[in-house]
Amino acid sequence: MNDEFPLHADICYLNHAAVSPWPKRTQNAVSKFAAQNTEYGATYYLDWLKVEASLRQRLANLIGSPSSADIALSKSTSEALSIIAYGLEWSEGDEIIISNQEFPSNRIVWESLASKGVKLRIADIDDIEHQDAVEAIAAEINENTKLISISSVQYASGLKVDINRLGKICHSKDILYCIDAIQSLGAIDFDINKNHADFVVADGHKWMMGPEGLALLYVKPTIRDTLSIQQYGWHMVEHRGDYTRKTWEPASDATRFECGSPNMLGIHALNASLSLIEDMGIKTIEQQLQSNIAYLIEQLKTLPNVEILSPIKEADRAGIVTFKIAGVDSNKLYSELMQQSVICACRGGGVRFSPHFYTQKHVIDNAIKKVKSLTHT
Numbered sequence: 091m092n093d094e095f096p097l098h099a100d101i102c103y104l105n106h107a108a109v110s111p112w113p114k115r116t117q118n119a120v121s122k123f124a125a126q127n128t129e130y131g132a133t134y135y136l137d138w139l140k141v142e143a144s145l146r147q148r149l150a151n152l153i154g155s156p157s158s159a160d161i162a163l164s165k166s167t168s169e170a171l172s173i174i175a176y177g178l179e180w181s182e183g184d185e186i187i188i189s190n191q192e193f194p195s196n197r198i199v200w201e202s203l204a205s206k207g208v209k210l211r212i213a214d215i216d217d218i219e220h221q222d223a224v225e226a227i228a229a230e231i232n233e234n235t236k237l238i239s240i241s242s243v244q245y246a247s248g249l250k251v252d253i254n255r256l257g258k259i260c261h262s263k264d265i266l267y268c269i270d271a272i273q274s275l276g277a278i279d280f281d282i283n284k285n286h287a288d289f290v291v292a293d294g295h296k297w298m299m300g301p302e303g304l305a306l307l308y309v310k311p312t313i314r315d316t317l318s319i320q321q322y323g324w325h326m327v328e329h330r331g332d333y334t335r336k337t338w339e340p341a342s343d344a345t346r347f348e349c350g351s352p353n354m355l356g357i358h359a360l361n362a363s364l365s366l367i368e369d370m371g372i373k374t375i376e377q378q379l380q381s382n383i384a385y386l387i388e389q390l391k392t393l394p395n396v397e398i399l400s401p402i403k404e405a406d407r408a409g410i411v412t413f414k415i416a417g418v419d420s421n422k423l424y425s426e427l428m429q430q431s432v433i434c435a436c437r438g439g440g441v442r443f444s445p446h447f448y449t450q451k452h453v454i455d456n457a458i459k460k461v462k463s464l465t466h467t
């Protein structure tokens with residue numbers, strides 16, 4: 091697996107929750123695609139369409155969707171959320187529930203519906219010792235609740251929400267259920283058959299190890315028609331390619347949400363990255379990642395004055411561990427770690443480390459050593 095991730099030896103890469111390095115096979119796929127473009131233009135476009143079909147199938151497999159026809163390709167998680175928010179029909183007084191830990195993309199879009207009379211309720215999921223996240227969210231439900239939108243894993247704390255349990259609640263109460271899966275797809279198992287999601291959105295540049303700018307948008311086929319279309323063009327029609335046709339209707343499959351030319355470069359890259367996930371198997375990836383996270387937590391705990399801000403229990407975490415050191419400015423520590431080639435992030439009041447399944451123990455050891463020496467602990 092090391093051959094797939096020939097990261098520079100000086101780098102301790104612990105930032106998959108932001109942007110992942112590409113596997114070697116993704117570099118190769120992009121190089122080949124670039125060479126084809128340069129030497130042959132779009133001569134092989136029919137082959138490219140096969141790669142696009144393969145990507146849709148891989149995304150469908152990853153979320154447990156029975157058909158690749160349910161998969162739309164979007165520009166970003168944020169765009170996909172906007173397609174949902176502005177495709178749904180809202181009435182004055184409708185309510186949406188999110189959590190207080192959401193990344194801005196999964197808050198701002200819902201706040202923007204205030205002009206339509208839609209109210210946003212924000213569940214406080216910080217105190218998981220006393221009330222788990224699902225209970226806190228469920229406590230906000232009332233007869234006006236139309237939709238719950240939640241990140242499967244919270245970007246700053248790393249809290250893994252029990253999306254299957256929450257999905258059962260939504261399903262039983264006829265509430266639409268939207269999952270921002272960007273912090274879990276490619277890292278941990280995900281199955282729409284268990285979580286009953288109506289919508290799933292996730293960009294490919296984090297745990298799926300692909301490029302930025304190409305995201306999954308899944309809309310449950312039985313509600314596809316109820317989402318009005320906001321973007322129009324040649325690509326979203328049923329008879330795509332019949333350019334002289336004067337009448338049109340939206341495509342019956344999920345491509346109705348894709349108005350123009352596909353991001354072929356991104357498609358080649360993400361398809362290659364997902365082939366690695368397929369080869370490894372998501373269950374193996376999840377096990378190896380959980381083992382890395384357990385090791386990281388164990389090592390962090392050896393530091394005096396450390397406060398781990400992320401959940402410690404395996405059931406409540408995925409690939410993110412955020413911590414601070416008492417008396418140390420987390421922003422300053424983050425900058426110093428970056429200067430020393432520990433690639434990480436500063437989130438939620440602490441330093442966020444996010445290894446992936448392939449991260450080697452010595453990378454974690456090195457990062458901990460650097461935290462130790464920078465904080466004199």
Ligand SMILES: Cc1ncc(COP(=O)(O)O)c(C=O)c1O
Nearest residue numbers: 166167168193195241245272293
């Ligand atoms: C939970 C979550 N949702 C959405 C985003 C933003 O994704 P995009 O840039 O694809 O819109 C991020 C980025 O960090 C995130 O962590």
